[in-house]
Structure formats: structure tokens, C-alpha cells
Amino acid sequence: MPIEQLLILIKPDGIKKSLTGNILTKLSEARMLIIGAKAVKVSEELAKTHYHQLKDKPFFGELIDYIQGKIYGEPWDRVLAFVYQGEDAIVRMRKIAGATNPEEADPVSIRGAYGRITTKGVYENVVHCSSDLSEAEREIKLWFKPEEIVKSIYSTKKVVVEKEKREVWT
Ligand code: UDP
Ligand code: MG
Numbered sequence: 001m002p003i004e005q006l007l008i009l010i011k012p013d014g015i016k017k018s019l020t021g022n023i024l025t026k027l028s029e030a031r032m033l034i035i036g037a038k039a040v041k042v043s044e045e046l047a048k049t050h051y052h053q054l055k056d057k058p059f060f061g062e063l064i065d066y067i068q069g070k071i072y073g074e075p076w077d078r079v080l081a082f083v084y085q086g087e088d089a090i091v092r093m094r095k096i097a098g099a100t101n102p103e104e105a106d107p108v109s110i111r112g113a114y115g116r117i118t119t120k121g122v123y124e125n126v127v128h129c130s131s132d133l134s135e136a137e138r139e140i141k142l143w144f145k146p147e148e149i150v151k152s153i154y155s156t157k158k159v160v161v162e163k164e165k166r167e168v169w170t
Contacts, residue, residue, distance in 0.1 A: 005085055008130075014114070017114065030086060036148050036149040078130075100123060
């Protein structure tokens with residue numbers, strides 16, 4: 001079986017409901033490796049680029065607010081981002097995550113167990129999970145820098161960055 005990697009996000013509703021542990025436990029049943037992990041405050045630009053394929057949907061604006069955690073505000077307006085790697089990772093992790101609509105999702109899946117549909121009709125389904133290989137590559141490259149992943153998974157190149165202002169510890 002092919003070794004694949006994908007992006008998984010614990011969305012702001014998962015953070016607010018204190019579900020991080022439960023979600024990671026369910027995902028760990030697939031015995032895959034976490035090769036990247038971090039907390040991210042999602043900018044509007046990142047949100048729109050991440051969901052660019054849905055830009056014409058009527059719920060796009062609500063979706064962008066949702067993934068940024070705007071409805072929850074501080075300190076829940078963030079996501080946890082993970083890169084998982086394993087055999088047949090995409091199909092197997094999507095199965096554990098469950099169907100997009102939490103009411104149609106297998107009740108034992110993450111979305112079936114913990115998701116809800118808001119009064120505005122947004123599917124708050126707790127996790128994002130890349131759905132195919134090319135989407136996974138695009139999303140991993142969008143969310144992570146090469147040095148934030150402990151394995152080399154895509155080709156990289158060395159560039160000299162001059163006069164870049166960077167925050168460092170004092
Ligand atoms: N979504 C929604 N209503 C819909 C379809 C999607 O609110 O009718 C939201 C939901 O949070 C979903 C996200 O938009 O996870 C991205 O949609 P996609 O079709 O890519 O589903 P996914 O890949 O997340 O299962
Ligand atoms: Mg999708």
C-alpha cells in the first residue's frame with residue numbers, strides 16, 4: 001500500500017469543546033506517524049486560500065469565519081495543524097474523520113460523534129482532512145514550511161533570504 005501524507009486540522013469548534021485529546025486518540029487507532037504539528041491563528045488570507053475551491057458556495061463567508069474561529073473569539077480562535085503519514089493515509093483518515101455532514105457521518109467517526117450543524121447551516125465538523133493526494137500536497141505546502149516537517153516529503157531547494165525581518169527570542 002502506498003505511503004501517503006495528509007493535512008489534518010482540529011478546527012476551532014474542536015478546540016472550544018476541548019476535544020483535542022479525544023480526536024488524537026481516535027486518529028491514533030490508524031497507527032500513523034505525526035510528522036508535523038503546530039497551533040495556528042488562521043488569517044483571512046490563509047482561510048480563503050485553503051478553501052479556494054469552495055469560493056462560489058453560498059456558505060463560503062460563514063466557512064471562512066468558522067475556520068478562523070471568529071464566532072468563538074479569544075482564546076479559541078485558532079486551529080491545531082498536523083501532517084500525518086502512513087499507508088493509505090488519506091482514505092483511512094477520512095474514514096475515521098467521517099462524512100462532511102455531521103448528521104450523515106458514521107456516529108462512531110469524529111464528525112459523527114462531535115460535529116453539529118449551526119443554526120446558520122454551517123457544518124461544524126471539528127476536523128479538516130485532506131481528501132486526495134494533490135489536495136494533500138497543496139495543503140501541506142500551504143500550512144507548513146519544509147523545516148517544520150521532520151521528514152523530507154516533497155522536493156525542496158535552498159534559497160538565500162536577505163534582509164528578512166524575523167522575530168527571535170530576546
Ligand atoms: N461545509 C458546509 N456546508 C456544506 C459543505 C461544506 O458548511 O454544505 C463546510 C464543512 O465545514 C466542510 C468544509 O466546508 O468540512 C469543506 O467542505 P468540503 O466539501 O471540502 O468537505 P470536507 O472535505 O471537509 O469533508
Ligand atoms: Mg474538502
